[in-house]
Amino acid sequence: xxxxxxxxxxxxxxxxxxxxxxINYALSDETVGDNGNLNYINDISFINQDGTINAVVEIEAGxxxxxxxxxxxxxxxHTFKDNQKKLIDYLPYPYNYGFIPQTLVPLNEGDDGDxxxxxxxxxxxxxxxxxxxxVIGTMIMGDNTExxxxxxxxxxxxxxxxxxxxxxxxxxxxxxxxxxIKIWTINHKKTVLKLDDILNKKxxxxxxxKHNKYYKEKK
Numbered sequence: 001x002x003x004x005x006x007x008x009x010x011x012x013x014x015x016x017x018x019x020x021x022x023i024n025y026a027l028s029d030e031t032v033g034d035n036g037n038l039n040y041i042n043d044i045s046f047i048n049q050d051g052t053i054n055a056v057v058e059i060e061a062g063x064x065x066x067x068x069x070x071x072x073x074x075x076x077x078h079t080f081k082d083n084q085k086k087l088i089d090y091l092p093y094p095y096n097y098g099f100i101p102q103t104l105v106p107l108n109e110g111d112d113g114d115x116x117x118x119x120x121x122x123x124x125x126x127x128x129x130x131x132x133x134x135v136i137g138t139m140i141m142g143d144n145t146e147x148x149x150x151x152x153x154x155x156x157x158x159x160x161x162x163x164x165x166x167x168x169x170x171x172x173x174x175x176x177x178x179x180x181i182k183i184w185t186i187n188h189k190k191t192v193l194k195l196d197d198i199l200n201k202k203x204x205x206x207x208x209x210k211h212n213k214y215y216k217e218k219k
Contacts, residue, residue, distance in 0.1 A: 041073030122155025
């Protein structure tokens with residue numbers, strides 16, 4: 001009789017666990033946190049005193065889900081198309097992806113006022129994270145109607161990869177890495193993007209500062 005009661009209790013606890021997991025998934029599957037009163041776009045400086053850039057991670061490396069900051073900037077949301085959650089119908093993201101706070105891509109560059117996109121090379125970083133990164137370049141790209149540029153940065157950690165100072169360093173010391181990034185980025189959408197140019201680190205910093213000025217002008 002005791003064994004029967006124990007079995008029933010175990011089943012009951014298992015069902016509660018499944019219910020909690022389901023509820024947690026349902027709650028976390030649509031948005032990522034408030035982050036207190038912190039606004040991802042407005043309340044985080046785009047640059048630090050040590051010259052590093054701040055980035056907000058919207059999509060984790062290895063994911064096929066499309067997440068982005070909402071227009072208010074207070075949370076990340078799973079994007080929808082035709083009433084369905086957007087998924088990458090391709091290989092998963094080979095890098096972390098997000099944006100640089102306090103920047104803005106203006107209408108004359110084919111955007112609707114979103115922050116600058118950033119690729120973060122390194123291990124998987126949880127979406128919603130705010131991290132310092134080392135900028136090394138920018139891919140200037142787009143299709144026939146709009147610009148879709150991506151700043152390229154390295155996650156700062158204890159890996160040798162993090163010590164790289166430029167795209168040339170990556171191409172020399174990590175054969176194929178930049179090829180993977182370029183091929184995936186150009187082809188992961190149904191529309192094949194065109195890579196027009198790659199900016200070096202110095203020009204990338206100027207590019208970011210220019211888009212920070214656009215942000216300030218809008219405010």
